[in-house]
Amino acid sequence: MSQKESLWSLYFKSNLLLRILIGLVLGAVCGIIFGEKIMWVKPFGDVFVRLLKMIVLPVVITSLIVGSASIHPSRIGKIGVKVLIIYLITSGFAVAIGLFFGNLLHPGSSVDLATVGQGVVKKASAPSLVDTILNIIPKNPFAAIAKGQILPTIFFSMLMGIGLAFLRGSEDSRIRNSAETVFNFFDGAAEIIYRIVKWILEYAPIGVFALIAIVFAKQGAKAFGPLGAVTLTVYLALLVHLILVYGGLLRVTGISPIKFFSKAKEAIITAFVTRSSSGTLPVTMNVAKNQLGVSKGVYSFTLPLGATINMDGTAIYQGVCVMFVAFATGMNLTLSQQLTVIVTAVLASIGTAGVPGAGAIMLLMVLNSVGLDLSASSPVSLAYAMILGVDALLDMGRTALNVAGDLTCTTVVAKFEKEVDFSILEK
Numbered sequence: 001m002s003q004k005e006s007l008w009s010l011y012f013k014s015n016l017l018l019r020i021l022i023g024l025v026l027g028a029v030c031g032i033i034f035g036e037k038i039m040w041v042k043p044f045g046d047v048f049v050r051l052l053k054m055i056v057l058p059v060v061i062t063s064l065i066v067g068s069a070s071i072h073p074s075r076i077g078k079i080g081v082k083v084l085i086i087y088l089i090t091s092g093f094a095v096a097i098g099l100f101f102g103n104l105l106h107p108g109s110s111v112d113l114a115t116v117g118q119g120v121v122k123k124a125s126a127p128s129l130v131d132t133i134l135n136i137i138p139k140n141p142f143a144a145i146a147k148g149q150i151l152p153t154i155f156f157s158m159l160m161g162i163g164l165a166f167l168r169g170s171e172d173s174r175i176r177n178s179a180e181t182v183f184n185f186f187d188g189a190a191e192i193i194y195r196i197v198k199w200i201l202e203y204a205p206i207g208v209f210a211l212i213a214i215v216f217a218k219q220g221a222k223a224f225g226p227l228g229a230v231t232l233t234v235y236l237a238l239l240v241h242l243i244l245v246y247g248g249l250l251r252v253t254g255i256s257p258i259k260f261f262s263k264a265k266e267a268i269i270t271a272f273v274t275r276s277s278s279g280t281l282p283v284t285m286n287v288a289k290n291q292l293g294v295s296k297g298v299y300s301f302t303l304p305l306g307a308t309i310n311m312d313g314t315a316i317y318q319g320v321c322v323m324f325v326a327f328a329t330g331m332n333l334t335l336s337q338q339l340t341v342i343v344t345a346v347l348a349s350i351g352t353a354g355v356p357g358a359g360a361i362m363l364l365m366v367l368n369s370v371g372l373d374l375s376a377s378s379p380v381s382l383a384y385a386m387i388l389g390v391d392a393l394l395d396m397g398r399t400a401l402n403v404a405g406d407l408t409c410t411t412v413v414a415k416f417e418k419e420v421d422f423s424i425l426e427k
Contacts, residue, residue: 023205024389031216038217041210048207049381051200056364061157062190068161083302086409087310094312095342098319101237107229108328150369154347211385230324237316238401246408253415263291264407271403275395277307293424298414306406313398318345318366328383337370344369
C-alpha cells in the first residue's frame with residue numbers, strides 16, 4: 001500500500017468529530033498566521049455549504065414521513081398520548097430556555113461577521129404571529145418544497161406520515177399492502193439520504209477548515225472568545241433545563257429528583273460519552289427497569305419513541321445557536337421570529353433524531369425558517385461553521401440531556417399509570 005493510500009485510509013477510519021475539531025483548530029491557526037493569503041480556500045467552504053443546503057429538504061421530507069408513519073395508531077393509547085404531549089411540551093420549554101439564555105448572554109456579539117465574506121445577511125421582514133401560524137399550512141405543498149419553505153414542508157410531511165400510519169393499520173388488505181409499499185419507498189429513500197448525509201459529513205473537516213480559516217483571517221484570535229461563549233451558554237441552559245423542567249416535573253409527581261438522577265446517572269453518562277441516544281438505548285432500558293422500577297409495558301414503547309422524537313438538548317442547542325448566529329451577523333430577531341424558532345425546532349424534532357448529523361441539519365432548518373440566509377460566502381455560513389467546529393463538545397451535553405429527558409418523561413408517565421415499582425425506585 002502506497003503512502004497516499006495509507007493517509008487516505010487513515011482519514012476515513014479516524015473519528016469524524018475529532019477530524020472536524022482538528023479542522024477547526026487548523027483553520028483558526030492558518031487564518032491567524034496567513035491572514036488574507038489564505039482566502040484561496042474559500043471555494044472549499046462554499047462547496048460544503050452548498051452540500052448542506054442540498055440535503056436539508058430531502059432529510060425533512062423522508063425522515064418525517066417515516067418517523068410519523070412508524071408511530072402506529074394502535075400503539076398510541078393513553079400512554080402514548082401522554083408521553084407524546086410531555087415530550088413536545090418539554091421540547092418547547094427547551095427551545096425557550098435556549099433563546100432566553102441566548103438573549104441574556106449574547107453569545108456571538110463580540111465577533112462581527114457582517115462584513116466578512118462576499119455575501120450579506122438578508123434581513124427578511126418578520127411576519128406577524130398570526131401569519132406565521134397560518135403560513136405553516138401550505139397552499140401548495142409542492143411549491144413550498146420547491147421554494148425551500150421549511151415549516152410548510154414539515155407540516156405536510158407529518159400529515160403524510162400520520163395518514164400513512166393509519167392506512168398501514170387498515171383491515172383492508174389492498175389498502176394495507178399499498179400503504180406498506182409507500183412506507184417502504186420512503187424508508188428506502190430515507191436510508192439513501194442518510195448515506196448521502198454521511199458522505200457530506202466526511203467532507204465536513206475540509207469545509208470547516210476553509211470556513212474557519214476565512215473567519216480568523218478577518219477577525220484574528222479574538223474569534224476564540226465567541227466559541228467559548230456559545231459553549232458556556234449551551235451548557236448553562238442544559239443545566240437549568242435539567243434542574244427546573246425535569247426536576248420540577250419529577251417533584252410535582254412526587255418523585256425525588258436527587259434519588260432519580262442518582263439512579264439514572266449510568267444512562268446519562270453513557271449518552272454523554274457515546275453522543276448517541278439510539279446507541280445508549282439498551283443502557284437506558286436497563287436503567288428504567290432495574291434502577292427506576294418502570295414496567296416493560298411502558299418503557300418498551302416510550303424510550304424508543306423518545307430516542308426518535310424527544311430532543312430537548314438539541315432544542316436548547318438550536319435556540320442558543322440561532323441567537324449566536326444572529327448576534328454574530330448583526331441581525332436582531334423579533335419576538336415572532338423567535339416563536340418561529342420554537343415551532344420549527346419542536347416540529348422538526350419528530351423523526352430527525354436518528355439522522356446522522358441531526359443537530360447540524362436541524363440548525364439549518366431553523367436558520368432558514370427565520371430568514372437567515374445560508375448562502376455560500378455569507379456571514380451566516382461562517383457563523384454556522386464556527387458552531388460546527390465545536391459541535392462535538394456541544395453534542396455530548398445535548399445527548400446526555402436528551403436521554404435524561406427520555407427517562408424523566410417515561411418515569412412520570414409510568415407513575416401516572418401506576419406502573420412503577422417504588423421498592424426499586426426508592427431503594
